[in-house]
Amino acid sequence: MTNYTNELDGQIKKVMTQITDAASRQDLAAIQRLTQKATELQDLKGQMAAIQQRFDSLTAEQPNAPMPPTNQPMNGVIRQLLIEVTQGMLNENLLTVSRYVKSGLVKVGEQFVIEPLPSGKPFQTVLLRQGKKLRERGKIADFYRTANVKAGDYVLLTEVTPGRWTLKKAPDGEYGMARLLRDLV
Numbered sequence: 287m288t289n290y291t292n293e294l295d296g297q298i299k300k301v302m303t304q305i306t307d308a309a310s311r312q313d314l315a316a317i318q319r320l321t322q323k324a325t326e327l328q329d330l331k332g333q334m335a336a337i338q339q340r341f342d343s344l345t346a347e348q349p350n351a352p353m354p355p356t357n358q359p360m361n362g363v364i365r366q367l368l369i370e371v372t373q374g375m376l377n378e379n380l381l382t383v384s385r386y387v388k389s390g391l392v393k394v395g396e397q398f399v400i401e402p403l404p405s406g407k408p409f410q411t412v413l414l415r416q417g418k419k420l421r422e423r424g425k426i427a428d429f430y431r432t433a434n435v436k437a438g439d440y441v442l443l444t445e446v447t448p449g450r451w452t453l454k455k456a457p458d459g460e461y462g463m464a465r466l467l468r469d470l471v
Contacts (some may be wrong), residue, residue: 363443373437379427384418403454
C-alpha cells in the first residue's frame, strides 16, 4: 500500500506543478481540468488511508478482545468521504455521495448517524437510491447554514465508528484548488 501512496504523492506533486505552469500562462481550461485531477487523486489518497486503517484494525484485532463502545473511534477514521458542495446541492439542501456509491465505499440503503460539527445534534438518515443523496435534507440545510458552507467548499463525512459519522466543513484550501483559483481570477 505504501508504494501506491508514494505513487499518488508523486502524481499529486506533478499535477500541482502543471497547475502552477497553467496559472502562469493564464490557461483557465487547463487549470480546471488539472484541479479536477488533483482533487480525485487527493480523494484516492484519503480513501487509501481509510482502507489501510480499517485493514490494520481488522488484522490486529485479538479474537477474544471486547468490541469498542460505539461512541469511541476505532483507530480514528474508518471511512472518509470528501464532497465538493455545488450551488445546486445548497439550493436543494442535498448531500450527494454518487462517487462513493460507484466506488463501493458506501451502499444505497446504508444507515448513517451523523454528528454535524462544530456544533449540532446528531441525526439519523439513510442513503437513497435516487440521486445517491442522504434523506435528511432539513438537517443538511441546518449544517450548511451553521458551518457557513458555500458553493465550491468541501465537506468531510467521516465514519468514526461503524455507522456513526461526523460531518464538518473542510478547511479552506486543504482540498482542491478550484475555489482558490476562482478567487484569484
